[in-house]
Amino acid sequence: MTDTASLPPAARELIQRFETRQARVGVIGLGYVGLPLAVALARAGLHVVGVDLDASKVQSLARGESYIEDVPTAEVASLVRSGHLTASTSFDALASVDGVSICVPTPLRKTGDPDLSFILSAVQALRPVLHRGMLVILESTTYPGTTREMLLPEMESGGLKVGTDLFLAFSPERVDPGRKDWTTENTPKVVGGITPACTAAAAAMYSTAMKSIVPVTTAEVAEMTKLLENTFRAVNIALVNEMALMCERLGVDVWEVIRAASTKPFGFMKFTPGPGLGGHCIPIDPLYLSWKLKSVKYTARMIELASEINTNMPRYVVQRVQDLLNGHGKALHGSSLLVLGVAYKPDVSDLRESPALDVIGLLRAKGARVAYFDPYVAGLEHEGWELTSVPDLLKAAHAADCVIVVTNHSSIDYAAVAREASLIFDSRDAFAAAGVHDPKVTRL
Numbered sequence: 001m002t003d004t005a006s007l008p009p010a011a012r013e014l015i016q017r018f019e020t021r022q023a024r025v026g027v028i029g030l031g032y033v034g035l036p037l038a039v040a041l042a043r044a045g046l047h048v049v050g051v052d053l054d055a056s057k058v059q060s061l062a063r064g065e066s067y068i069e070d071v072p073t074a075e076v077a078s079l080v081r082s083g084h085l086t087a088s089t090s091f092d093a094l095a096s097v098d099g100v101s102i103c104v105p106t107p108l109r110k111t112g113d114p115d116l117s118f119i120l121s122a123v124q125a126l127r128p129v130l131h132r133g134m135l136v137i138l139e140s141t142t143y144p145g146t147t148r149e150m151l152l153p154e155m156e157s158g159g160l161k162v163g164t165d166l167f168l169a170f171s172p173e174r175v176d177p178g179r180k181d182w183t184t185e186n187t188p189k190v191v192g193g194i195t196p197a198c199t200a201a202a203a204a205m206y207s208t209a210m211k212s213i214v215p216v217t218t219a220e221v222a223e224m225t226k227l228l229e230n231t232f233r234a235v236n237i238a239l240v241n242e243m244a245l246m247c248e249r250l251g252v253d254v255w256e257v258i259r260a261a262s263t264k265p266f267g268f269m270k271f272t273p274g275p276g277l278g279g280h281c282i283p284i285d286p287l288y289l290s291w292k293l294k295s296v297k298y299t300a301r302m303i304e305l306a307s308e309i310n311t312n313m314p315r316y317v318v319q320r321v322q323d324l325l326n327g328h329g330k331a332l333h334g335s336s337l338l339v340l341g342v343a344y345k346p347d348v349s350d351l352r353e354s355p356a357l358d359v360i361g362l363l364r365a366k367g368a369r370v371a372y373f374d375p376y377v378a379g380l381e382h383e384g385w386e387l388t389s390v391p392d393l394l395k396a397a398h399a400a401d402c403v404i405v406v407t408n409h410s411s412i413d414y415a416a417v418a419r420e421a422s423l424i425f426d427s428r429d430a431f432a433a434a435g436v437h438d439p440k441v442t443r444l
């Protein structure tokens, strides 16, 4: 039980509604982050209303069907049947909720600047249904200051005061799609409010569904925590990517170096090189931070350098493939290539920011004939070209001048691919990891 004696009455009532599971909650944006969150809260016994502008998602949920790999349809169906989970395209459905989490996208604009338009339109659409005692939690990754600078004035524009009448907090989402051991329920949840009452209210809402809450003193600390986590990954991936470039120059096997370094029981954390960063988070989030720093005349050098190294990896992969073909008397121009795996990481279907898109685009621009196989991605479209996954991996591997592993899905039979292919470039060390050591495989 939270010690609420010093909190304003509206916060005390709200916390009690969470603690007694009488609260109704909303989730705005039912994507990779929002749907698992909505399901976790509904599973905890709260009545959850999901709102998404995408009518097809809302219709799927109404039919009791999941469209996110990590969320089983059986679970959605049972929560919809019991009335714990409903979905709507209308913000009116949020009129009677006690707390609402905003999980809308935060992409970059073409210019590389943060695009907060989804957050802004969500909070503006929410304004008419804000009522005394309501809590709003922003989950979308963004730069430090967004909750206070953008959401707070919008929420207070109707005359209610955040901290006494309304409650506002930031809580970073840490979901790692495809992961089974760390889930929405057991991953510690950081919450930071605009006031201590806001933090307490957000902690109470998430305590209903999550095992461990980590309260921090401000929304900015919570916002910055997420950016530290993802910048840490981006910088370390850049470091190991550069290590791969250096090892290649020196004729040293970077994969063996990493395996050896990983035996150190302390002070080292394993990262592996690859064809570039992908997904909605790691390539983008650090750039939110560096953009914000520009406004205080500070250059985030580590972020910019990491971004430069990681962004260049698809080009490096293409150069290595070109060299490999050249070594076998073939030109890249006119070669027939099979890209194996196009999702941004293993065992998911998410294509967002996938380096495969850049690798394929660059190979095509150099005149190669490119096909791909991915058990999770039936078709893809990017910058004026479209492809569909070849139906028969082994036949396509046999026909290709070179197979290029961009994403190492675990369901691929790498031994069979090695038998069929004449030349392989493996940017993920997938063959060796599967125990396949074949001289026709060249590694990044």
Ligand SMILES: NC(=O)c1ccc[n+]([C@@H]2O[C@H](COP(=O)([O-])OP(=O)(O)OC[C@H]3O[C@@H](n4cnc5c(N)ncnc54)[C@H](O)[C@@H]3O)[C@@H](O)[C@H]2O)c1
Binding pocket: 028, 029, 030, 031, 032, 033, 034, 051, 052, 053, 054, 057, 103, 104, 105, 106, 118, 121, 122, 139, 140, 141, 142, 173, 174, 175, 176, 177, 280, 281
């Ligand atoms: N995907 C991840 O692994 C991950 C992990 C941590 C954090 N995040 C962050 O979480 C946020 C959401 O990411 P996601 O991957 O769930 O995105 P997503 O694209 O899968 O889902 C976002 C949903 O929001 C809906 N939407 C957009 N504008 C809306 C509006 N105004 N009102 C209602 N619905 C609206 C979209 O239709 C979509 O269904 C982003 O800020 C992202 O950076 C994502």
